[in-house]
Amino acid sequence: MNSSAYFRPSAIALGLGSILTLPALSIAATDADSPFTWGADLRLRHETISPVGFNKETPTAYRGFERYRTRLWGGYEFNNQIALNTRLMWEGRHYGQPASFEPWYEGGVFFDIFTVDLKPIATLPLSLKVGRQEMKLGDGWLVFDATPLDGSRTIYFDAARATYNLEQAQTAIDLIYIDHNADTGRFPQPLDGNVEDNTEQHETGAILYLNNKSILNGGDLDGYFIYKHNNPNETLGDLRENNGSSFPSPADTGDIYAIGMRTDTPFNANWQLRGETVYEWGTRNDRDLNGYGLNSRLTYQLNDPLKNALHVGYEYLSGDDPDSNADETFDPLWGRWPQWSELLAYEWQLENRIGEATNLQRLNVGWEAKPHNTTTVTLDYHALWANENSTRSAAQMLYLNDDEKFRGHLFAGWIKTKLNKHVAGHLVAEYLMNGEYFAEPRQDDAYFVRAEVTLTW
Secondary structure, three states: OOOOOOOOOHHHHHHHHHOOOHHHHHHOOOOOOOOEEEEEEEEEEEEEEEEOOOOOOOOOOEEEEEEEEEEEEEEEEEOOOEEEEEEEEEEEEEEEEEOOOOOOOEEEEEEEEEEEOOOOOOOOEEEEEEEOOOOOOOOOOOOOOOOOOOOOOOOEEEEEEEEEEEEOOOEEEEEEEEEOOOOOOOOOEEEOOOEEEEEEEEEEEEEEEEEOOOOOOOOOOEEEEEEEEEEEEEOOEEEEEEEEEEEEEOOOOOOEEEEEEEEEOOOOOEEEEEEEEEEEEEEEEEEEEEEEEEEEEEEEEEOOOOOEEEEEEEEOOOOOOOOOOOOOOOOOEEEEEOOOOOHHHHHHHHOOOOOOOOOOEEEEEEEEEEEEEEEEEEEEEEEEEEEOOOOOOOHHHHEEEOOEEEEEEEEEEEEEOOOOOEEEEEEEEEEEEEEEOOOOOOOOOOOEEEEEEEEEE
């Protein structure tokens, strides 16, 4: 384990120093005449997961830890066309379990946003954002998180994004170039000097994304083309370093092309349909790629005082046919984040990599309500299957049954609250009744619980 796994007061002091300056920053942020804008937040989490790997007998099956993340951001408008925006991030952890982990992980201190914004350009309805930035296209199914190994402390891309707005046609056209490093060693480098992995390969790519709001009369109709090139970050034993621990995770290589469509439209005051489908081709890890994905949800709003809503959803992610020379595995591209399950984000590495959902059929039914104007409650049930009995590597095949494809029953509940613009939080709990897709002894039921409080200035 590298030095980042050990507690050093200097890094903790640097992170907490951001918090101590918050009163002054909040005053600066209220000065409407100043070209400077400032803000900060503090996120406190406690998480419990068991058993990681679906085997309660392993020494690292139970995880219990706290996460402390603080961010300090600022911007400067040179004029009404040019602005600079930055955000400094620190997150440390305290591990209660497992005992083999160092109790304190001091955390990285670095900029997770560092952009130059230009708008408009040459009197055109064109804007440009260049540098380290966050992006979410559509619902984030394929483009949301380029740093999946750091567990949501950051979700940034190193990219350039040009947006052209056709106002009369109610259409926005995004052209995006991505050049993302596999670790945090690129400018702006970590202030504490520690370099960590945030994904397994160096990634470059291009995205053409069109969003129209006129054709479906109040809904979104999107079309897109995505290209992604993977260049492996070679490390001894494919070991990655992040959050105070080392873990194996193989890199991808090759070129992936994807073409897709998305819609999110209301039929009337009660019914709304959301759907997205994509076809992928190219090469991945020296095999021809031929993948497919579908994600959909139908929602019924009761429009009552409690804002009750019912939804049903279906998701299909193709799996690799073991009898084929090609690779039919759906690739989530930059969508490796817990889109519908915090628990399973940890478990995908049994057959693939952290957060890399694929080879899946998911049937979902759920309910949402707002019992108070500050609070939303959501309950969900997911029935889960695999399409194929296949994994990323031959070694992982030992985890699977030969012909069982039912993954299990997943139950999830959320309570989200936002008391005001300064205080928010949530409580989430998930429980998986395991199926027999995995072989013994990896059939134990599993759970995930998290409590979070966020303070924003």
